[in-house]
Amino acid sequence: xSTIAIPNENLTRTGVxxxxxxxxxxxxxxxxxxxxxxxxxxxxxxxxxxGDFSVLALYYKLIEKxxxxxxxxxxxxxxxxxxxxxxxxQAHGAHFIHGRALAFASGVSLSRPDLHVFVFGGDGDAFSxxxxxxxxxxxxxxKMTYVVMDNFVYGLTKKQTSPTSPIxxxxxxxxxxxxxxxxxxxxxxxxxxxxxxxRSTATNVNHLLGLMDAAMxxxxxxxxxxxxxxxxxFPGAFDAAIPRKGGTFPExxxxxxxxxxxxxxxxxxxxxxxxxxxxxxxxRPTKNANEAKLITDARAKLAxxxxxxxxxxxxxxxx
Amino acid sequence: xxxxxxxANQQGSPKTSTxxxxxxxxxxxxxxxxxxxxxFLARLAGRSEQDVMTFMTIxxxxxxxxxxxxxRIGSGEVLSAGDEADVLLCFYDHSYANHISSLKRGGxxxxxxxxxxxxEELLGTYHHIGVAISSLTVEAIGGTGRDKGKNxxxxxxxxxxxxxxxxxxxKLIEERFGGKDPSIVKNALDCFNGGYGxxxxxxxxxxxxxxxxxxxxxxxxxSGNEALAFGIIAAGVRFGAGYPITPWSEVxxxxxxxxxxxxxxxxxxxxxxxxxxxxxxASYGGRVAVTGSSGPGISLKTEAIGWAVMAEMPLVIIxxxxxxxxxxxxxxxxxxDLNIACFGGHGDSPRVVLAPSSVEDCFYTAIEAVNIARxxxxxxxxxxxxxxxxxxxxxxxxxxxxxxxxxxxxxxPVADHKPYDLSAPDGITRHVAxxxxxxxxxxxxxxxxxxxxxxxxxxSGKMHSQMNAKRRTKLHKLxxxxxxxxxxxxxxxxxxxxxxxSSKGPIEEAVKxxxxxxxAVSGLHIKxxxxxxxxxxxxxxxxxxxxxxxxxxxxxxGYGQLAxxxxxxxxxxxxxxxxxxxxxxxxxxxxxxxxxxxxx
Numbered sequence: 001x002s003t004i005a006i007p008n009e010n011l012t013r014t015g016v017x018x019x020x021x022x023x024x025x026x027x028x029x030x031x032x033x034x035x036x037x038x039x040x041x042x043x044x045x046x047x048x049x050x051g052d053f054s055v056l057a058l059y060y061k062l063i064e065k066x067x068x069x070x071x072x073x074x075x076x077x078x079x080x081x082x083x084x085x086x087x088x089x090q091a092h093g094a095h096f097i098h099g100r101a102l103a104f105a106s107g108v109s110l111s112r113p114d115l116h117v118f119v120f121g122g123d124g125d126a127f128s129x130x131x132x133x134x135x136x137x138x139x140x141x142x143k144m145t146y147v148v149m150d151n152f153v154y155g156l157t158k159k160q161t162s163p164t165s166p167i168x169x170x171x172x173x174x175x176x177x178x179x180x181x182x183x184x185x186x187x188x189x190x191x192x193x194x195x196x197x198x199r200s201t202a203t204n205v206n207h208l209l210g211l212m213d214a215a216m217x218x219x220x221x222x223x224x225x226x227x228x229x230x231x232x233x234f235p236g237a238f239d240a241a242i243p244r245k246g247g248t249f250p251e252x253x254x255x256x257x258x259x260x261x262x263x264x265x266x267x268x269x270x271x272x273x274x275x276x277x278x279x280x281x282x283x284r285p286t287k288n289a290n291e292a293k294l295i296t297d298a299r300a301k302l303a304x305x306x307x308x309x310x311x312x313x314x315x316x317x318x319x
Numbered sequence: 320x321x322x323x324x325x326x327a328n329q330q331g332s333p334k335t336s337t338x339x340x341x342x343x344x345x346x347x348x349x350x351x352x353x354x355x356x357x358x359f360l361a362r363l364a365g366r367s368e369q370d371v372m373t374f375m376t377i378x379x380x381x382x383x384x385x386x387x388x389x390x391r392i393g394s395g396e397v398l399s400a401g402d403e404a405d406v407l408l409c410f411y412d413h414s415y416a417n418h419i420s421s422l423k424r425g426g427x428x429x430x431x432x433x434x435x436x437x438x439e440e441l442l443g444t445y446h447h448i449g450v451a452i453s454s455l456t457v458e459a460i461g462g463t464g465r466d467k468g469k470n471x472x473x474x475x476x477x478x479x480x481x482x483x484x485x486x487x488x489x490k491l492i493e494e495r496f497g498g499k500d501p502s503i504v505k506n507a508l509d510c511f512n513g514g515y516g517x518x519x520x521x522x523x524x525x526x527x528x529x530x531x532x533x534x535x536x537x538x539x540x541x542s543g544n545e546a547l548a549f550g551i552i553a554a555g556v557r558f559g560a561g562y563p564i565t566p567w568s569e570v571x572x573x574x575x576x577x578x579x580x581x582x583x584x585x586x587x588x589x590x591x592x593x594x595x596x597x598x599x600x601a602s603y604g605g606r607v608a609v610t611g612s613s614g615p616g617i618s619l620k621t622e623a624i625g626w627a628v629m630a631e632m633p634l635v636i637i638x639x640x641x642x643x644x645x646x647x648x649x650x651x652x653x654x655x656d657l658n659i660a661c662f663g664g665h666g667d668s669p670r671v672v673l674a675p676s677s678v679e680d681c682f683y684t685a686i687e688a689v690n691i692a693r694x695x696x697x698x699x700x701x702x703x704x705x706x707x708x709x710x711x712x713x714x715x716x717x718x719x720x721x722x723x724x725x726x727x728x729x730x731x732p733v734a735d736h737k738p739y740d741l742s743a744p745d746g747i748t749r750h751v752a753x754x755x756x757x758x759x760x761x762x763x764x765x766x767x768x769x770x771x772x773x774x775x776x777x778x779s780g781k782m783h784s785q786m787n788a789k790r791r792t793k794l795h796k797l798x799x800x801x802x803x804x805x806x807x808x809x810x811x812x813x814x815x816x817x818x819x820x821s822s823k824g825p826i827e828e829a830v831k832x833x834x835x836x837x838x839a840v841s842g843l844h845i846k847x848x849x850x851x852x853x854x855x856x857x858x859x860x861x862x863x864x865x866x867x868x869x870x871x872x873x874x875x876x877g878y879g880q881l882a883x884x885x886x887x888x889x890x891x892x893x894x895x896x897x898x899x900x901x902x903x904x905x906x907x908x909x910x911x912x913x914x915x916x917x918x919x
Contacts, residue, residue, distance in 0.1 A: 038760060041762075041775075042775055070756065070757070070760065070762065071732075071753065071754055071755055071756040071757065071762075072753070072754060073753075074753040076600075086764050086766075087764055087766075087776065090760065090761070091762050092753035092755075092762050092763065093763075093764040093765070094603055094764065094765040094766070095765070095766040095767060095768060096596065096599075096600075096626060096767065097596075097623055097626050097767055100592055100593070100623065103588065103593035103594075103596035103597045103600065104596045104597065104599060104600035104603070105600060106586075106597050107558070107560065107596065107597035107598060107600020107601035107602075107603070107604065107608065108600045108601065108603060108604045108753070109600075110558070110584065110597075110601065111557075111600075111601040111605075111606065111608070112604040112605070112752075112753065112754065114754060115604075115753055132589050132590055132593070133589065133593055133596075135589070136588070136589035136593065291584045294579045295579045295582055295583075295584065298579035298580045299579070299580060299582065302580060306723075307555075307581050307723050308553075308720045308722075308723035309719075310580050311549065311553060311719050312719050312720075314577070315539050315549070315716055315717075315719065317494075318362075318539045318540055318541050318545075319365065319366065319537050319538065319539055319540070319716065
């Protein structure tokens with residue numbers, strides 16, 4: 001049987017069984033938390049006044065607060081204005097295709113238990129083209145944090161109706177006003193099985209930072225909807241949630257039971273601008289843990305057996 | 320079936336002929352376990368150092384429906400599943416009616432006389448032997464009133480007819496049914512012994528296979544799908560994602576079952592797009608991952624595959640082809656995904672396409688695909704097909720100790736890193752996975768936007784041209800490394816039959832057949848479809864006609880998919896095309912007759 005020999009540099013022949021890869025920890029005790037200067041990369045291409053700037057600034061803050069190391073930050077996005085995010089973060093990042101960021105991030109999360117993956121995106125990415133992945137990533141409870149910067153409009157393509165556009169919203173594709181019932185992201189997430197569901201605004205930075213911090217600590221699929229204004233195509237969309245513009249910022253009360261699914265659904269139906277805070281939070285085994293258990297069980301009897309011998313056993317049965 | 324010698328015919332018992340090979344077709348319904356009979360025969364042949372190849376059809380209906388399994392066992396090299404059967408075993412009238420014509424003249428049809436009424440007109444053409452298989456099975460297992468097990472009973476009849484190794488078959492039956500309720504093994508053995516012990520009325524001849532030449536190496540017997548999946552494991556891949564679709568599902572089922580033993584996992588995803596995206600995400604995580612599908616799923620994956628080309632991310636995509644377009648013919652063979660594998664998706668997105676030629680080649684091609692993906696940071700397609708996926712072949716057990724690879728990611732810190740360095744030799748750059756510290760503090764973004772050397776978006780037309788050149792150049796380098804295929808037969812002559820993928824065996828047999836008829840025919844098998852190996856034009860130059868045989872449509876302009884590429888590449892008017900889309904593998908005579916008719 002002839003196959004071409006592709007020289008594999010550093011390709012060691014099988015010795016011991018491979019396990020899911022974890023990089024050796026570096027002696028990093030002395031490394032200082034990253035400053036904003038070290039975390040910032042390209043200057044954002046967003047329009048002046050865009051709500052996404054504050055989400056980006058808070059991500060830098062979170063990185064600093066959590067003393068994350070450069071190399072362990074992994075930022076993933078799909079397509080859209082907000083999905084340009086990874087270019088603005090000086091860290092490993094991936095800018096994937098439209099709507100599929102969660103599936104890509106799942107591949108990273110499941111193969112790299114040592115990383116906490118952050119996914120940033122917009123409402124079109126999350127609830128329209130990527131709706132299927134949103135449902136199933138939540139259902140499987142794959143460990144990651146998903147921050148959706150919801151501006152109720154397609155901005156990158158210059159003002160078409162989005163899945164969260166309110167009824168009556170006039171866009172280039174609904175010149176007479178949108179007639180479709182918008183997605184309720186909180187309901188959608190809880191119903192799909194997300195285990196951490198929270199809501200905030202880009203303007204209430206302390207509230208949002210707290211939520212992002214809590215989401216990062218959550219062991220499972222954590223989802224945050226951030227109302228983030230598109231000053232170009234839907235200006236004033238969230239004024240009702242901004243106190244300094246005469247709005248209110250109704251926070252979920254401290255006595256809300258975050259494990260009570262029905263109570264959470266009720267909060268989702270509060271009149272505009274809705275509620276802010278953690279709607280729902282439960283602990284359910286993650287896909288990551290379930291897969292790790294499968295591996296542990298499968299390998300229980302195989303400790304120290306080289307991979308090739310495991311395969312040889314299969315081949316011996318086929319002789 | 321070629322008779323070599325015949326022993327003296329003892330009075331009353333059938334004479335025994337020694338044969339080099341035989342083609343046995345078993346026809347029934349899919350729930351009758353006819354694949355099991357074929358599987359036993361194939362495995363027995365493998366254990367007897369005999370070469371074996373099988374061919375089966377499975378109905379795409381949910382339960383039941385006509386199904387066949389054809390097994391060709393030989394003491395020499397077996398290249399195809401055989402054009403005509405020597406023996407036909409049929410369980411029903413419809414099996415008899417539909418398959419009697421596949422039997423060669425004078426062949427033996429062994430039928431279940433409980434269900435089949437032979438056609439009087441054919442009694443003189445074929446040697447008919449009726450056995451009341453259903454009722455005898457019921458009798459053999461103690462009259463429970465059910466004929467479940469008639470497949471094993473029939474296996475016993477075949478074992479008698481071909482004087483097969485009974486202890487080995489008994490052991491195979493025990494292995495197959497062992498672990499279940501002991502009564503199941505007992506029933507199976509009762510059925511087998513019932514069939515083996517049955518005095519077949521009207522059997523004038525029994526057969527014995529020539530002793531096979533022992534190569535020393537033990538043989539393994541498996542299907543193409545199994546060989547692909549095990550090859551992926553041997554290559555060191557530890558993550559995959561897929562979505563069920565016939566005939567790919569078997570690969571994902573096997574990987575899902577086996578990978579955890581190796582510390583890996585395989586995800587069944589919500590859809591085809593999620594599968595390819597998740598696999599790319601895992602590759603981005605540092606270790607090349609696998610996804611796969613069949614035609615319709617491949618269509619869905621093309622956007623993400625384009626991303627992997629653009630972002631230069633290694634990935635292996637298995638396409639087990641079936642009849643298309645759309646839902647097409649899900650359980651039939653076709654080689655019509657060559658275009659989508661080479662060109663599928665928008666924009667200019669060069670990628671690698673390999674097509675294994677046999678079950679054995681599936682195993683090694685999987686490893687090669689992984690290594691090419693890693694070395695060249697690019698998606699690599701493996702184009703298998705329904706026929707190769709489902710057929711069972713025996714091949715020498717690979718030297719797993721030396722073949723299995725550890726491709727764990729390397730997180731050694733680097734001083735500086737440009738993911739898309741334009742000055743890299745041959746345009747080949749490597750992905751540096753998250754978790755790797757980059758001392759310069761400049762981190763890469765893997766991206767589908769046209770980008771500069773660090774992965775940052777650019778609108779520069781010059782940069783786009785340079786990056787297109789980079790992505791193309793590295794495949795030129797690959798083209799210079801892959802082996803030039805060797806011509807099967809003489810290097811000069813009248814006709815060169817060119818094939819790809821699973822048609823290698825039938826084409827080589829067609830060459831043998833043609834030469835035996837005095838035709839100056841040779842064969843050439845192209846495994847590396849994209850990029851093509853160098854120097855093919857010199858190989859073509861020794862022939863008056865270069866005829867590409869493939870199982871797809873001739874298209875608007877009269878050329879199959881590979882033929883079109885070869886004509887575009889070499890501008891050689893000698894390149895002609897023989898195509899078909901009947902859903903079945905090539906018959907040897909079909910290839911030769913159609914190819915020669917083009918040259919006259």
